[in-house]
Structure formats: C-alpha cells, structure tokens
Amino acid sequence: VLPDTPPRTLSDRSLAAVADLIRSGRAKRIVVMTGAGISTAAGIPDFRSPKTGLYHNLARLNLPHPEAVFDIDFFREDPRPFYVLAKELYPGNFQPTVSHAFIALLARKGLLRMLFTQNIDCLERAAGVPPELIIEAHGSFATQRCIECKTPFPDDAMRAHVERGDPPSCPREGCDGLVKPDIVFFGERLPDAFYEGSSIAAQADLVLVMGTSLTVHPFAGLPRLAPEPVPRVLLNRECVGDLGTRADDVLRLGTCDAGVRDLADALGWRGELESAWEEV
Numbered sequence: 001v002l003p004d005t006p007p008r009t010l011s012d013r014s015l016a017a018v019a020d021l022i023r024s025g026r027a028k029r030i031v032v033m034t035g036a037g038i039s040t041a042a043g044i045p046d047f048r049s050p051k052t053g054l055y056h057n058l059a060r061l062n063l064p065h066p067e068a069v070f071d072i073d074f075f076r077e078d079p080r081p082f083y084v085l086a087k088e089l090y091p092g093n094f095q096p097t098v099s100h101a102f103i104a105l106l107a108r109k110g111l112l113r114m115l116f117t118q119n120i121d122c123l124e125r126a127a128g129v130p131p132e133l134i135i136e137a138h139g140s141f142a143t144q145r146c147i148e149c150k151t152p153f154p155d156d157a158m159r160a161h162v163e164r165g166d167p168p169s170c171p172r173e174g175c176d177g178l179v180k181p182d183i184v185f186f187g188e189r190l191p192d193a194f195y196e197g198s199s200i201a202a203q204a205d206l207v208l209v210m211g212t213s214l215t216v217h218p219f220a221g222l223p224r225l226a227p228e229p230v231p232r233v234l235l236n237r238e239c240v241g242d243l244g245t246r247a248d249d250v251l252r253l254g255t256c257d258a259g260v261r262d263l264a265d266a267l268g269w270r271g272e273l274e275s276a277w278e279e280v
C-alpha cells in the first residue's frame with residue numbers, strides 16, 4: 001500500500017531529504033537494522049538470494065533441507081555440516097564493506113543510537129562500531145559453549161577445531177555434549193540483549209534498514225517499533241517488510257554500498273567515508 005499523504009518529517013521521500021535531517025541535527029538517535037545483504041560484497045553469501053545464497057549452496061552438504069544446518073536437533077545428530085559452514089564464515093576470513101564503515105562513521109559522529117544486526121560474521125566490530133552500540137540479535141562466533149551443560153569453551157581451541165572442521169565436545173568431566181558457537185539456531189531464544197534493547201528502536205529519530213529480507217522473526221518486527229512520523233530508510237536490493245508504506249519511508253533499491261555512498265555524498269561525508277573504509 002503506497003502512502004497517499006505527504007511526509008511529515010522529511011521535505012520529500014529522498015536521500016537528500018534524509019541527509020538534510022541529519023545535517024540539521026534533527027536526527028541524532030539513528031537506529032540501524034542490518035542483515036546478510038551488507039556482507040555479501042565482502043564475499044559472504046546471504047541466505048536467500050537465488051543461486052548465490054547460502055541455502056542454494058548448502059545442497060552439497062547433504063542436508064535434509066538447507067535450514068537444517070541451523071537446527072539444534074539436526075546439529076545433535078550431525079554437527080559436521082554446521083562446522084563446514086562455520087569454517088567458511090569464521091571471523092578473520094573477511095573484510096568489512098563500505099556499508100559497515102558507514103555505520104562505524106555514524107558511531108564516530110555520535111549519531112548511532114544502536115545497531116541491531118542479524119549477522120554472525122562480526123564485521124561490524126571489525127569496522128570499528130563500538131561493541132556497546134551493537135546488538136547481535138542472532139548471536140555471533142565470538143563465544144561458544146556446550147549445548148547440554150552450557151560450559152564455556154576457550155576461543156583459541158575453538159578456532160583450531162573450526163579450522164580442522166572438527167566439532168569439539170564439552171571440556172567438563174562427565175559431559176560429552178557438543179560445543180556450538182553462541183549463534184542462535186532456529187527455535188532458540190534470542191539473546192536477552194535483544195529483548196532488553198528492542199525498546200531503543202521505539203526511541204529512534206531515524207531508522208536505517210539495510211541488507212535484510214525481514215523474514216526472520218522477531219527481528220523482522222523491529223522497523224515497525226519506530227513510531228510515525230519517524231523516517232525509515234531502506235537500502236536493499238528489494239522491497240521488504242512494510243517499508244515504503246509510511247509517508248516518511250524512503251526506498252533506495254540497489255546495493256547497500258551504492259546506497260550508503262549516495263547518502264554519504266548527500267551528507268558531504270563521502271571522502272571521510274572512503275578513507276575510514278580504507279583504514280579498516
């Protein structure tokens with residue numbers, strides 16, 4: 001449904017108007033919501049893009065269905081496909097994109113209220129977004145523990161196991177549970193930080209949604225928490241969620257990187273953005 005009323009906060013539904021809002025100081029609690037699409041340019045496939053998506057490529061792992069790689073019951077039966085994937089996605093193998101650098105720049109300028117990410121690649125931290133401004137809604141590879149007794153497992157040993165594609169088991173005597181990185185599998189509860197932090201989305205004065213299909217709940221409900229007429233900007237290949245239905249929504253369809261560069265141009269930050277990205 002397209003809005004039939006003019007925008008109330010923005011002068012028009014354009015990135016230039018969004019840039020004016022930021023430059024005038026009327027948007028200084030920016031909430032960013034991201035997904036796999038901000039990392040595809042780094043070489044990490046997303047889930048759902050046809051042909052290049054992770055689900056498409058998981059066929060070679062002999063899974064009953066692609067989502068099984070993130071299914072806790074399947075993991076108990078056979079953790080090896082997950083460890084094949086973990087080796088591919090493990091932090092350190094990839095460099096942040098200019099989209100990650102843009103979020104870090106917002107933080108450096110004191111304009112980032114919070115980044116909610118569904119990604120598990122830790123590229124936000126690598127780009128320099130301060131950890132206290134990141135809510136990793138689906139967890140990350142940063143820590144790991146036994147799936148049965150929850151005993152933590154050391155980082156350096158984990159890295160070695162992942163390198164070898166060899167699922168570790170619990171270091172505690174008497175427990176032979178499997179060890180899994182603290183990333184959220186299907187059916188698992190999201191980290192407390194997500195539930196505790198989601199009210200922050202309601203305090204945003206500008207929302208940026210980037211590189212997500214907004215199909216995984218409860219994350220998919222976050223953009224709706226921003227009250228009207230808070231502007232919501234979508235930088236994505238396709239239209240997603242209810243973005244575009246409100247009078248102050250701005251859609252910039254295309255790659256996230258092209259979108260943030262356009263926004264940086266409109267803000268007069270382009271040189272600063274490119275040099276920040278080069279320094280990452």
Ligand code: CNA
Pocket residue numbers: 034035036037038039040041044045046047048049053054118119120121122138211212213214215216235236237238240254255256257
């Ligand atoms: P998704 O469902 O695969 O959707 C990705 C979205 O991004 C789609 O709408 C694409 O059209 C769009 N897209 C892809 N590339 C670009 C690009 N370069 N520029 C603009 N848009 C692009 O991924 P979601 O994140 O929405 O799904 C949630 C899952 C995916 C989360 O649980 C993640 O943990 C999981 N995931 C994470 C990673 C990662 O950490 N990098 C990789 C793959 C999957």
